[in-house]
Amino acid sequence: GQSLEQPSEVTAVEGAIVQINCTYQTSGFYGLSWYQQHDGGAPTFLSYNGLDGLEETGRFSSFLSRSDSYGYLLLQELQMKDSASYFCAVRVVRDDKIIFGKGTRLHILP
Amino acid sequence: NAGVTQTPKFRILKIGQSMTLQCAQDMNHNYMYWYRQDPGMGLKLIYYSVGAGITDKGEVPNGYNVSRSTTEDFPLRLELAAPSQTSVYFCASSYSASGSTGELFFGEGSRLTVL
Numbered sequence: 001g002q003s004l005e006q007p008s009e010v011t012a013v014e015g016a017i018v019q020i021n022c023t024y025q026t027s028g029f030y031g032l033s034w035y036q037q038h039d040g041g042a043p044t045f046l047s048y049n050g051l052d053g054l055e056e057t058g059r060f061s062s063f064l065s066r067s068d069s070y071g072y073l074l075l076q077e078l079q080m081k082d083s084a085s086y087f088c089a090v091r092v093v094r095d096d097k098i099i100f101g102k103g104t105r106l107h108i109l110p
Numbered sequence: 111n112a113g114v115t116q117t118p119k120f121r122i123l124k125i126g127q128s129m130t131l132q133c134a135q136d137m138n139h140n141y142m143y144w145y146r147q148d149p150g151m152g153l154k155l156i157y158y159s160v161g162a163g164i165t166d167k168g169e170v171p172n173g174y175n176v177s178r179s180t181t182e183d184f185p186l187r188l189e190l191a192a193p194s195q196t197s198v199y200f201c202a203s204s205y206s207a208s209g210s211t212g213e214l215f216f217g218e219g220s221r222l223t224v225l
Contacts, residue, residue, distance in 0.1 A: 030212060031211070031212070033211065033212065033213070033214075035214070041218075042216040042217065042218055042219055043153070043200070043214070044216070045211075045213040045214060045215075048211035048212070050211070087152060087153065089214075091212045095166065096158070096160050096206070097155055097158060097168060097169075098143060098155065098158075098202075098204075098212070098214060099155065099169070100145075100152050100153040100154075100155075101152060102151060102152035103151070103152045
């Protein structure tokens, strides 16, 4: 089967940098995606890594290493509005299912 | 551009009742998905579809049914509602071409309570 593991909670200080890890056990996937979800809202797409390496989008970066079955989301210059849950997800090649990790709740302290 | 539209936004059902959650997208996406999210938890895949006339089970399909008669619509049917089906339901769609990110576009969610 497929599974993605994330820490349940992470706490960081406003203005700092935080890394949210995602380790996975899945056979054949197209790439690793990250989504942000604020309380009461719907998930929104943040980034995608189709190939190994680092992708940067403004204050957010995402990394994938297929050989290590590992990826992470890096948030820089943290702002209070970044307080949310963050999910990693993969689309499985075999059947096109999109599977999500359980999510990491990011708490930001002033 | 409406994106993904879900109705209703809120619903309370009695045990044993049935209902249909509606989902429509206007982006001509061929892939559509239904997820449920319990409080403080992740998204669990219920059913998905890779095109009109094609549906398949996800991780937690029991107690649900779907149909995909058009590209735009992907309704989720709950038969004989149970308290365990109390959850927030999200419909999502994506463009599936090779090399695309497969970004999911989500509806606002339907909050269902079964009493």
